[in-house]
Amino acid sequence: WDGGKRLELPDVHGMTTASIDKLAEDFAQEHNLHVQCMPHLREMLEALIAREDEREENFAEYRRQEGHEVLYGSMCQLLHVSTGRMLCVSKLQAMERTEQKVEISLEGTDAAVLVIKPAFKTHSQGEPVSSGDLVKFVTKKKLHGHNLSLHMSSFNPDDADRGRPGTAGTRSGQTPTLDTILSSLKTDSKAIVGAQELNATAGRPTFLRPMLFASSRDKHSVKHLLKAEDYVCFYDKDVEAYLSHTPEAGPHFRCSKRVSSKARKKSTWMWKIESKTLVGAGACVRCSETAHYRLKHVVTGKYLQRDGDTLAVTSEYWKPNCLFTFKRFSRASGDDSTSKNSLIFLRSAGNNPAWVTAASPSDRL
Structure with a gap:
């Protein structure tokens, strides 16, 4: 369509099929394309406009359905939040040779449309799906003559494979070692002891348990x-310092006047709040003694923990001394949620809780 010039795709946002001829002529004239390229250029523009229309329709349908109950028998697509990509079943072979590969796609395909079905006959079509129900996801479209179901493979290399090169023999002959898994995930976390491939099967499906995030x-x-x-x-107003962490100094408070929300912050001051509970893991933070959270340092990936009367960091996030609670500075009416940029107290959880504070900047407390 571009005569082999490897041109960037034209912007067709807001265009309609009625304007294809004008758009093709302007594009060909601008890039000095041969007249023989025109039929291919028009065809390509039609495909781009159709893709844009479908994307807008999908977004409109998403907004229409958002907030409504998910029902058994309804169709859905699984969107990966971090990457914005869609889970879809591929025509390629999975690592298990009898199954189909599952991958994430930027645009998504008709093989990304899944039907939610109950794992057992205790629920019927049209009933609402509750958080924690056992369900199975089945493709609406038939691939190779079958409606395929999402399936967790039998690959589960254990920790004994760490450091051992090569692969172990299974029916596919391609079982990855734990080192291969950690390398593909770009991490060396000891919390990961294995992984299983997600693929699609025409046989027995894997029952999955959707949890409300x-x-x-x-x-x-x-x-x-x-x-x-x-x-x-976390900014301590008394000493005018941010809670920071570096491998050399450990957790400490660093003085700074950058208190504006628009002021540039150092990456060593950044922490991620993680809920202890799996259900509602992305819900509003509750300022309560019963709501426990972990604080993950963004740069190092380590978790803040109480170590006696001081603060430290660790990779072992499951330890009880990695849990903290929040308390509001002023008791406002309403629920126990808190606004961003509001005043709070930070306290370690457990039988003998202690407040996180700083007697002076750079003190490790």
């Missing part, structure tokens, strides 16, 4: 509230 109400109506999975900085 956060309410759609929290996404739009309470944007001003602090939520788990938010990235924050």
Whole structure:
């Protein structure tokens, strides 16, 4: 379509099929394309406009359905939040040779449309799906004559494979070692002891348990509230210092006058709030003694922990001394949520809780 010039795709946002001829002529004249390229250029522009229309229709349908109950028998697509990519079943072979590969796609395909079905006959079509129900996801479109179901493979290399090169023999002959898994995930976390491939099968499906991460109400109506999975900085107003961490100094408070929300912050001051609970892991942060959270240092990936009367960091996030609670500075009416940029107390959880404070900057407390 571009005569082999490797040109960038033209912007067709807001265009309609009625303007294809004009757009093709202008594009060909601008880039000095041969007349023989025109039929291919028009065809390519039609495909781009159709893709843009479908994307807008999908977004409109998403907004229409957002916040409504998910029902058994309804169709859905699984969108990976961090990357914005869609889970879809591929025509390629999975690592298990009898199954189909599952991958994430930027645009998504008709093989990304899944039907939610109950794992057992205790639920019927049209009933609402509850958080924690056992379900199975089945493709609406038939691939190779079958509706395929999402399936966890039998690959599960254990920790004994760490450091051992090569692969172990299974029915596919391609079982990855733990080192291969950690390398592909670009991490060396000891918390990961194995992994299993997600693929699609025409045989027995794997029952999955969808868990509510956060309410759609929290996404739009309470944007001003602090939520788990938010990235924050902790500023001690008394000593005018940020809670920071470096491998050399460990956790400490560093003096700074950069208190404006628009002021540039150092990356060593950034922490991620993680909820202890799996259900509602992205819900609003609760200022309560019963709501426990972990604080993950963004740069090092380590977790803040109480070590006696001081603060330290660790990779062992499951330890009880990695849990903290929040308390509001002033008791306002309403629930126990808190707004961003508000005053709070930070306290370690457990039988003998202690407040996180700083007697002076750079003290490790």
